[in-house]
Amino acid sequence: xxxxxxxxxxxxxxxxxxxxxxxxxxxxxxxxxxxxxxxxxxxxxxxxxxxxxxxxxxxxxxxxxxxxxxxxxxxxxxxxxxxxxxxxxxxxxxxxxxxxxxxxxxxxxxxxxxxxxxxxxxxxxxxxxxxxxxxxxxxxxxxxxxxxxxxxxxxxxxxxxxxxxxxxxxxxxxxxxxxxxxxxxxxxxxxxxxxxxxxxxxxxxxxxxxxxxxxxxxxxxxxxxxxxxxxxxxxxxxxxxxxxxxxxxxxxxxxxxxxxxxxxxxxxxxxxxxxxxxxxxxxxxxxxxxxxxxxxxxxxxxxxxxxxxxxxxxxxxxxxxxxxxxxxxxxxxxxxxxxxxxxxxxxxxxxxxxxxxxxxxxxxxxxxxxxxxxxxxxxxxxxxxxxxxxxxxxxxxxxxxxxxxxxxxxxxxxxxxxxxxxxxxxxxxxxxxxxxxxxxxxxxxxxxxxxxxxxxxxxxxxxxxxxxxxxxxxxxxxxxxxxxxxxxxxxxxxxxxxxxxxxxxxxxxxxxxxxxxxxxxxxxxxxxxxxxxxxxxxxxxxxxxxxxxxxxxxxxxxxxxxxxxxxxxxxxxxxxxxxxxxxxxxxxxxxxxxxxxxxxxxxxxxxxxxxxxxxxxxxxxxxxxxx
Ligand code: ADP
Ligand code: MG
Numbered sequence: 001x002x003x004x005x006x007x008x009x010x011x012x013x014x015x016x017x018x019x020x021x022x023x024x025x026x027x028x029x030x031x032x033x034x035x036x037x038x039x040x041x042x043x044x045x046x047x048x049x050x051x052x053x054x055x056x057x058x059x060x061x062x063x064x065x066x067x068x069x070x071x072x073x074x075x076x077x078x079x080x081x082x083x084x085x086x087x088x089x090x091x092x093x094x095x096x097x098x099x100x101x102x103x104x105x106x107x108x109x110x111x112x113x114x115x116x117x118x119x120x121x122x123x124x125x126x127x128x129x130x131x132x133x134x135x136x137x138x139x140x141x142x143x144x145x146x147x148x149x150x151x152x153x154x155x156x157x158x159x160x161x162x163x164x165x166x167x168x169x170x171x172x173x174x175x176x177x178x179x180x181x182x183x184x185x186x187x188x189x190x191x192x193x194x195x196x197x198x199x200x201x202x203x204x205x206x207x208x209x210x211x212x213x214x215x216x217x218x219x220x221x222x223x224x225x226x227x228x229x230x231x232x233x234x235x236x237x238x239x240x241x242x243x244x245x246x247x248x249x250x251x252x253x254x255x256x257x258x259x260x261x262x263x264x265x266x267x268x269x270x271x272x273x274x275x276x277x278x279x280x281x282x283x284x285x286x287x288x289x290x291x292x293x294x295x296x297x298x299x300x301x302x303x304x305x306x307x308x309x310x311x312x313x314x315x316x317x318x319x320x321x322x323x324x325x326x327x328x329x330x331x332x333x334x335x336x337x338x339x340x341x342x343x344x345x346x347x348x349x350x351x352x353x354x355x356x357x358x359x360x361x362x363x364x365x366x367x368x369x370x371x372x373x374x375x376x377x378x379x380x381x382x383x384x385x386x387x388x389x390x391x392x393x394x395x396x397x398x399x400x401x402x403x404x405x406x407x408x409x410x411x412x413x414x415x416x417x418x419x420x421x422x423x424x425x426x427x428x429x430x431x432x433x434x435x436x437x438x439x440x441x442x443x444x445x446x447x448x449x450x451x452x453x454x455x456x457x458x459x460x461x462x463x464x465x466x467x468x469x470x471x472x473x474x475x476x477x478x479x480x481x482x483x484x485x486x487x488x489x490x491x492x493x494x495x496x497x498x499x500x501x502x503x504x505x506x507x508x509x510x511x512x513x514x515x516x517x518x519x520x521x522x523x524x525x526x527x528x529x530x531x532x533x534x535x536x537x538x539x540x541x542x543x544x545x546x547x548x549x550x551x552x553x554x555x556x557x558x559x560x561x562x563x564x565x566x567x568x569x570x571x572x573x574x575x576x577x578x579x580x581x582x583x584x585x586x587x588x589x590x591x592x593x594x595x596x597x598x599x600x601x602x603x604x605x606x607x608x609x610x611x612x613x614x615x616x617x618x619x620x621x622x623x624x625x626x627x
Contacts, residue, residue, distance in 0.1 A: 014080065014133070015109055018105045018106050019109045021102050023159075023162070025103060026106060028167075028172055028175065029056025029060060030056070030175040032107055033050060033052075033060060033176050033180070035098075038098055040062060040148065041066075041187060042098055043064060043068070044066050047065045047192075049061075050063075050192070050195070051196070052194070053197045054197075055173035056176055058154060060152040062150050064147045064149075067147075068118050068119035068148055070119050071126035071139045074126055075135070077104050078104050078108050078130055080105045082105075085101075108133060111158065112129070112130075112131045113130050113150065113152050113153075114128070115127065115148065115149070116144050117144070118146050118148075124141045124142070124144070125143065125145075126141055127141075127144075131158075132157070133158070173201070177194060180194045185222055185261055185263070186297070188206070188214040188217070189206055189211065192204045204218065205221075219246055219295060230248055231249065232246065232248075232338070232339040234246070234338070238327055241299070241300045241301070242300075247292055247336070247339075248292045250285040250604050250608055251608075254293075257291045259293040260275070260293070262294075262298070263297045264305060265299055265302065265305070265307070267307065267314075273321050274324070274328055277324075278292065278294050278296070281333050282336070284601075284606045298328065304320065305318050305319065306319070336601070337601060340601050340603045351613050355623060437593065439596055439612070440456075440458065440593070442589035442590045445464075445584055448581050449580040450464065451584070453593060456617070457617035460615075461612060461614075462592070462596070463609075464578055464582070464592065465605075466610070466611040467592060467602065467605070469606055470596075470599065470601060470602050470606060471595050471596065473606050474599045485517035485534075486534045487517045487518075487519060487531040487532065487533060490529065490532060496545055497526055498525050498527055502527075503522065506549070517531070517532060517533030517534075518533070527545070529541055
């Protein structure tokens, strides 16, 4: 409405003010539940029961056993900007969830609200009612347990336009359920129930245990044991900041994007910085379409974070986002590195289960051909039974013949009987010094693809390409991080014309670009590239530079930039790695094993696939039913 007459300026009607405030905070039932539960938590409750009808659209009840509200204060609780939670008027030292003092009046302005409460000092409870911002009933005595019960009916009845934006009861209920799970994770010492008119959705008890196990139990209850068994708990600390939580192992593939829960100072948040750090930590150990499971609790000095960035308080603003990011990222990476050392156990169990299941299908050895593709090639007779003669042939002539046929001197897999001291091949490393290596000693290569290694009777099977890929990648990562990328000089410098924007970017990021292994001179709007990373020799240098500049336009944090470039370089590295089909001798195989032992994340390739499986002696015995 635009008029040419000057309209008088008036104060907004208080109910309207509350409705406007409600517009910012209350979008759907989920927000009401969040405000009410946070009030209950602020009141020190240890048990919180939530009830919804129609996904909360028609009725929400939150009942707690907290401190309660004195009868004389009930009407205050429903008035705007009235709070008991900023004792010293310091907005940057807030320990409670609430502090704006506007949730209850806002909700009461758009719905029908009844609050019943009883404090420890009261013999009875009191109840107050408000409909659409109008007081309907002042504090009146009622029978009540200690604590507070807030009921919210007919959400948005006073602002029908908003009502139209609500989704189906099922959707709204799903949102609330998700929220309650988050709140329950952040408060593992508080019991929660979530019920609807029809059934109990969540019943999260506090098991009678110490505070150390509270979180573990709550994680099991909220995420299911099946998920938590595939996760690792971790924690890390630095001055003024700490993080703890649980993340899934690189080999776990059952995660959904919704299985990521983040908290800052116990508040449920959606924080881009933390989400990116998480994504980044898994970038080279998880396949792209997979999601890690993560529950992250960040604790940070209240002076380092603004919790007031948004009325519904799910967004926070860190004073030093870069610090938070690098702290979260390094903590997660360390936890993953630690965990990846343990992942192969689960794999072996899987392998044994798989093989055993395979064998259950076969009744007996004699009924089916011995599953030996290579030996079949030597015996075209097609006999179907496995006789003693076969066994002799396998141990003796067959094996020997295949080695003789092979031009490579790596055939060390010979029966111990045959394999005596005097026959020892000098290429094979001496046994005595081998047994300290975690990945054992290479025995042979199969299909020019897998290395078979032995360690104290355990069998270790290594996928050589997957392993080499990780080695190359980690090497590159180290080179980038330590600014020591080997370069190679171009025969003729590559001259590339640039836009003003490009020149500005290059000047600004000169050091980063050089750290990546590019050496150049700038002549006005032309760049002359003189050296490039050795790994990228022979690539289209112009295109490479374009990519680089594009990247700098979109993102600007130098660390991110380096890491992203590394990912790109690694795609290239992947092609130069040792491949399946490359024949190796024993010394080469052992060298690869030794490198794996001293390389982080060597249990997975860059794409999250395992690089080796270990069958411990016990597993092998199980396979042959010796156990
Ligand atoms: P805020 O939480 O920001 O202070 P609210 O409008 O949510 O504002 O609540 C106003 C006040 O009512 C709170 O400061 C608190 O003193 C009181 N209150 C609200 N809910 C509860 C509850 N469940 N138990 C005890 N006190 C409560
Ligand atoms: Mg509140």
